[in-house]
Amino acid sequence: MKLKKVYLDNAATTLCDKRVVDAMIPFYTDKYAVASSDFSHSPGIEAKEALDKAREDIANKIGAKFREVIFTSGATESNNVAINGIAMANKKKGNHIITSSVEHRSVKEAIEALEKEGFTVTWLPVSKGGFVSVDDLKKSIKKETLLVSIQHANQETGTVQDINSIGNICHKKSVFFHTDAALSFGRIPLDVKKAKVDLLSITAHKIHGPKGVGALYIRDGLGIVKCMYGGFNEFNKRAGTENIPGIVGFAKAIELIEPNEIKYIEKLKERLYDGIKKELDAVQLNGNQKDTLPTILNLTFRFVEGESVILHLDMRGIAVITGSACFSRSLEPSYVLKAMGLSHEEAHGSIRFSFSRFNKEDEIDYTIDAVVNVVKKLREISPITPDN
Template identity: 45%
Template sequence: MNRIYLDHAATTPVKPEVLDAMMPYFTQSFGNPSSIYQVAQINKKAIDDARETIAKHLGANTNEIFFTSGGTEADNWAIKGIVEANKNKGNHIITTKIEHHAVLHTCEYLEKQGFEVTYLDVNEEGVIDLEVLKAAIKDTTILISIMYANNEVGTIMPIKEIGAIAKERGIAFHTDAVQAIGQVRIDVKEQNIDALSLSGHKIYGPKGIGVLYIRRGLRITNLIHGGAQERGRRAGTENVPAIVGIAKAMELAYTDFEVKNERIKGLRDKLMNGILETIPYSKLNGSITNRLVNNVNIGFEFVEGESLLLLLDMNGVAASSGSACTSGSLDPSHVLLALGLPHEKAHGSLRLTLGEGTTEQEVDYVLEKLPAIVQRMRDMSPLYEEFMKNNQ
């Protein structure tokens, strides 16, 4: 059976070009970049070059790029570091109800430390109201942290406008851009972003490597203490192969950017429209137009999401019902609940996220198999049986 992978929002395969770029730094140029001999200095230059590559694609300065172990660490560092450094100015944080748990759980932790957090509602498409954001700002607000694009439903936030509001009020603005990198063009200066998180394994790079952009002059404390790596901001011997890998992945992500994303968007629309047209009692979650080019998230009434995933897997399709980081949870998606879906409908949602390797034949296969799978599950549902009797 051919396997079809439609969970690129969870992780992506490492591109061969990325792996080729990384390999010499495992066995040949293996020196510690903090040392002074030649093999170490080669690695130091590799890190510097990687930092320059990433800065270029974010519209940042090279000295504003810091490497982390991933998006989760970058989120933690940004949020904890900014509020700790600015607690003399206030104790209020603004975020949204649909953030990744790396943000939400960090904010919950800070609430226990005495900080106040406002969790903004979103509309049925997953977008905040800018007027509500303005109204939520207090004299004690020191940080606004709002994701660039949602990892479950793919909705893109009005980041430039949020950044302008934060800048006007003198408030630090952080965005988790883990899902957005490679699918949108980002300019941190133009969009008034003070701190931005990204991760390598979402853009065909290695796992265990991320980046935090920190605007020069932003007050932020360190999260990890120890040696003087990353210009004294993030201790720990640098993961040189992964750093080289994430930079190569970033470079490739923005090569032929429009062509690649237009192709994926076409396949996304075919998949999305095909499902909605062929499967009754189905509904798109998130925005129809203002969404990531690879994201399809559809809710099916009278269907349980985990069982749907198992049946898809039996038919060779890897998909998701929400965030990969909560796949072990039986609770409905906090994102879908925030969009206003009742528990039973939130439980019946499917996320399909396409990648650069996704083919039209694979989309056709899913469109062929999925209607029968959904109908099979509905045929076993007493709620569906009762619904059909009442609507005949």
């Protein structure tokens, strides 16, 4: 079999589209002034115009106003700024935070840090499909509750939470609502007003934009503690020279999303899942087939170790991961899959396949073949079998 290179780790990051790179280059080579020089000279005005246009485009994409979007270095920063910023600015209002047990580390650890500072935290469990119960959430809100932070889509399984219902509850109870939309943005509909979100985090590199650029939506009138001192940038909320090439690239990546691309990606996911299911027994879908991102397929292959599977697939040129990207360095099974009720062994046998518009059908067929071969071979020599 001829070796192919197949990248199926698009939930970790995506290829920066060549057209995005082309849009960014002039902002390094020619239009390199900083936006804060717009009071002084024409190149500064040009930079400020580019920054404003990108902000306008991104705000439009999520149904926000121009002044409600600030640029950051990515979703990790946006999550930290949102959670810390709102908690520190509103300590007197309450000290209770509600979140889920499956959040990305940048939310989980930001909230754990606040827990150490004296905040109390409710870590909501999830169902087998990875869903937070909206009813549980409602019951957990008390008079001290300041903030609810529930992600839009999960980094490992792609499970999509019902943020519209969650937002409505928070709004009615006058509790701030933050959502981490790093993986859902540009993939499924997202409207900050409909979801009554107060704070929302997004990032460019998951949608074929550059790395190190993200944005935070902060609802108009919401007070958060300034996250970086030393200038008036980003409506005086985040000091520091804006990464204009990156921000222009972010806006370009959004512009390039085709209305039909998600249907195409979903077909690739179905093709892979159907192809694997047809050939292999004891394969379980982690998450739910319906309310999951079209870009992520998380499967457990019983009786094999995920680590062995990914190494063998890598030798065949296929890039996938076991657990989440952040977890690959640890032998601990993923806390997300464990929260969904998977056993240690099931979590260890899990593989995340994630897709983009650059994947092709023949890559999927090649992957089906490789997965089936590798799993069958590993099962033949596996010490864990259905009988022990």
